[in-house]
Amino acid sequence: MESAEDALVGHELATSLGVGTERMKEQTTACRLRIRRKDCVGCAACPAVCHTLALNMDALELVLDESLCDNCSMCIHVCPVGALYLE
């Protein structure tokens, strides 16, 4: 079975080659990234790893621009408090 790290490396490779992102987007269109507000502490770990700039901190609150998000899930791996999930 593919490990989480292999999956991440695969995704990075695909992104850096400029391929795969669209396909991944198609594969995951059924899912959307969601923020569990009661858990989010606004620590800004997720915007740092977001490769599409879909996540940002608006003063104190995390903001998600769904039109930019490709559901790559990097932010979910990094979130220290488990406040992000795919639905």
Added chain:
Amino acid sequence: MRSTAIEKADAVVVGCGVAGGLLAGRLARDGFRVVALEKRPRIGVPVRCGEAAGSRFEISQFVPVDESWVAAEIDGARLYAPDMSLVEKRMPGFCMMLERDKFDQALAEQAKSWGTDVRVHHEAVGLERDGDGVCGVTVKNHEDDSVYSISSKITIGADGIESFVGRWAGLEGHLRPKEVHSAAEYLLEWDGFSADTLELYVGNRIAPGGYAWVFPKGRRLANVGIGVHPTMTKTGTARDYLDRFVNERFPGSERKRLVAGGVSGSKPLRTMVGDGVLLVGEAARHNNPLSGGGIMNALEGAEEAHKVIAKALAKNDTSRDVLNEYNTAWHNRNGRSIHKFALMRELFFKLDDNELNRVVSVLGGLVRARPGQISDYTELFRAAFKTAPGVLWKARKMLW
């Protein structure tokens, strides 16, 4: 609502934390017109930090020490191996625990007293461009939702790990998951912390790919946290690992505050400057990639940046070529050791618990053999990795 009048400044500093606060103040002290933007409504709040910094003497080189932001002074450190064997080193006064919110506020007050225009709840939302270069920022005032522009000779990105200035300017990309640590920390109330000693715990059960820390603020209070490598965790988030650690190590303790965040573990940036733009602090990946510590590095980075920017503004030339001197100065001061720590971090991920036990045991011998302050931690760790049985092959990258 967008205002049409364009303000002018010599320098705009985006982010009023440690690096931004010091740099904005120093430039204003030189007589330049400086605007410092902080998107949060209160400087330093909420805290996103373990709050351990350099010694009293080291910090006093940058800002007069005020007891209101000194939480404790630390005289030693203990490193626990996965089998709970430990190495301890006494180093009187080697480190201070800060009240980081008050510390950032003190730096901002110092900047204000020298004439910096500090604007809280004002967020940089974009860069103003002049060809390939940067000539200012677009700002959103969260108090009234207005948007305005500031034209500046130099724009300084001191906006932390998520640095949008660096990304807008094309100086850096997003951090990859393997370059970031996911960290969570409680301010813990418990009776019986070693008030003058930092504790660090390594091991793949406690903190896979990272470590747990206990940074005391007296006998009854401590910052207790864990940083984990996001691709190595198997059973939950950083907070889950922290909860388990706290329940086992400090049963019955009370959790007063939760702090979380990402910590950059990347190598230094290839360049921290562009035409009319410069990065400093964690935005420039100045923090130590192995320990995650960044307060002293941010202060030192701001000091180096200040020297170069002051010269560039005096010459009225903030082109990349002129600012490039900052790259060299930073590399010579801290960049080289950061690069070594980044290599050590990669090695650290590869070690299993048995190997970590052996490294800590060898480290204990080395520390006992070297009384007095340790001046170069990279050499110490390198020696331990080289000598610990069975680790040499994994450490070969660091020997070149």
